[in-house]
Amino acid sequence: MNDFASVSVVVIISAILLVAFFRKKNVFCLFTDGALDGLKTMLTVAPSIIGLVLMVTLMQKSGLFDFVGSVLNPLCEKCGFPVEVLPLALIRPVSGSGALAVLDNILENYPPDEFVGKVASVMMGSTETTFYVIAMYFGSVNITKVGKTVACALLADITGIIMSVVSVSLFL
């Protein structure tokens, strides 16, 4: 099953390339155009990633993560939630760059192919920067009464966070 997952990715890529080729597109040119766009996007988020990696590294080296973990550990243990991924769950809805920095930090300290690393990866992949998305879309049309929407979005986030623990325990 795990091999199948990895292989399906390259199959998807090949399928896209083939479809484009038979539809008579300049496939390589499209690739380089898109890649350039990607680099530009990256350039715009790089400054915030640099700033947030600084924050996360400081939080970890100062022992703040361990402190927060030890405070919340009893609660997490009761629910069967791995306390190591808690920082990721907390920052994920607020900041995408911050979540990247935290994920990078977690995978540095815990092997990516073991339970904690897998849960963190799934959590990162299956949730979004909720508050940013809400602020962007509702801000664009001046909607200010967003309470019920935020509640629904957060409920979805919490579900995603719990499901990442559950799914990794069940399937990986």
Added chain:
Amino acid sequence: MNVIWVSFIVISVIYGIYNGHGTDVACAVTESVSVSTKLLLTLSVSIALWNGIMNIAEKCGIIDNLQLLFSPILKFLFPDYKNDKKVMGYISTNITANFIGIGNASTPAGLKAVSAMHNGSDTADRNLSAFVVINTASIQLIPATVATIRSAHGSNAPMEIIFCVWISSFVALAVGILSVKILFRKS
């Protein structure tokens, strides 16, 4: 973000020095540089690569094909716009682009969809809420960024997480949509 950044950094420094980790905290500044360098380099190349692939998918019409596939689901989710081709077009472009992971294409379409659905009030209605919740819990076909970071930290199977990502985000999305349908019930 402003408050979070400043307060977390200052609290970390004070907490670290207070607990006698002063040297560690000082090293963290320079260490974060090498961490950022590695992360940014791997991420830039990975994002460039996937953006390139997905640009091919977009420009050769695969997105349009996927939209046809999604349209029955979207008609169920947005019954009020079932017959509005323009709004449905924006919504489906946004959701399809999110699905295959091109943020550059999804956000502009999403903004157009929101402004077309907005009726001038300051309160989010059923459709706008459903749309935004779908965007906050969107399913990603290939979690490329996560896989790249996993790979950079020595994972033997960076894409192994893909099924769990699909399952988790699908359940999260279902819960999100269900809660919108319940909270914004027509009274």
